[in-house]
Amino acid sequence: MRTVGELLRQWRHRRRVSQLDLAIAADVSARHVSLVETGRSRPSAAMILRLAAQLDVPLRERNRLLLAAGFAPRYAERPLDREALPAAWDAVERVLRAHEPYPALAVDRRWNVVMSNRALAPFLAGVAPELLTPPINMVRLGLDPRGLAPHIVNLAQVRTLLRGRIARQLATAPDQELTALYEKFLAPRPEEEDQPVDSEIAIPMIFSFGGRELRLFSTTTTFGTPMDITLDEVSVESYYPADAESAAYFASPDAGVGTEAAAALVPELPSADR
Known part of the structure; x- marks a missing residue:
């Protein structure tokens, strides 16, 4: 030691x-x-x-x-639920619900989903059931060929973005399990080059869904000055439409198609509507 x-x-x-x-x-x-x-x-x-x-x-x-150094630990690690961290649970729940009709989810330090809003469910309708067995990992879900990868039009660009982000995260806080995910899905390949993206706002994810292309960019929200390990490691990923056409889709009734079917595949996934 x-x-x-x-x-x-x-x-x-x-x-x-x-x-x-x-x-x-x-x-x-x-x-x-x-x-x-x-x-x-x-x-x-x-x-x-x-x-x-x-x-x-x-x-x-x-x-x-x-x-x-021989001292007792100072920081507790409690599960993010209504019993252990009621105020934090309520805060995350409010953020996720308020973000609808756009998708949003809370993830832990290993990118496992700890809570989501209802707008995420339609995107999971065609995902292999084994990828939806908790803990649902967003790196695996997004980049596995059985997951969302076939629907991401600019997959190489998204990989470049995620590679840099998780590499910085590992440099800040090394983690064995996250390193294994990085090596499996994000480690640079000899035949692959990082893909630059021209964007006025942020790098979008171009998603082929429902017979059309949706362009989404994301923001990340974290707890300020947390005193609990769980809260220190939780972040909320919120997705926004990057153009008028994508915004119009989420405002239409079609945006909810598949919600019940997809939700049935992930009954254990905590949702902000519960």
Whole structure:
């Protein structure tokens, strides 16, 4: 097991911060940072958390730092449900429901869906049932040939976008399971080149659905200053129409076609309408 000093040095190197810069940001001496990293000084729990905050260490990893130093974990990890985190559940539910008729979903750090709104269901109607067995993973769902991949017109561009995003996420907070997903679905291939996209707003996903092409771009929402590991790792992905034609589709009655059939395939998937 690595010492707290070794873990802190690893995070400092990952953030590309010098001992002096970290010391200035944390209002301590550079010598003290050096002593902590080399194990010649045992830091207090407060000092560990101060240094971790300046290094933007995820809450899950801050607990690991505390344990390595012999302290109890500081941050709880509760499921995102009405019993454990009622206020957070209600907040996510409101955001997802308010976003209808456009699709939105909440995902965890591994891109597993923890909640969705009803507008997502029609997009799942043709997906292989095995991909809809919880936990439903959005990377696998989007890029597997049995999932949404055949319907994404600009799949290479979407892969490029997602590759960069998850690579940055892994650089910030390494995770073995997410790394395995990256290697399976997103690792660069010799025959594939990253696809540039010209867009005035954001890179759209062009989706062939219902006999027409829908252009969607996404935004990401996270909890501010979370004190729970689950909330620290949850984000809401909201999709918006990127052109007038796509907006008109979602405003039409046809947008709801297939909702009941698709919802029946994923009865365990938490939905904002429950």
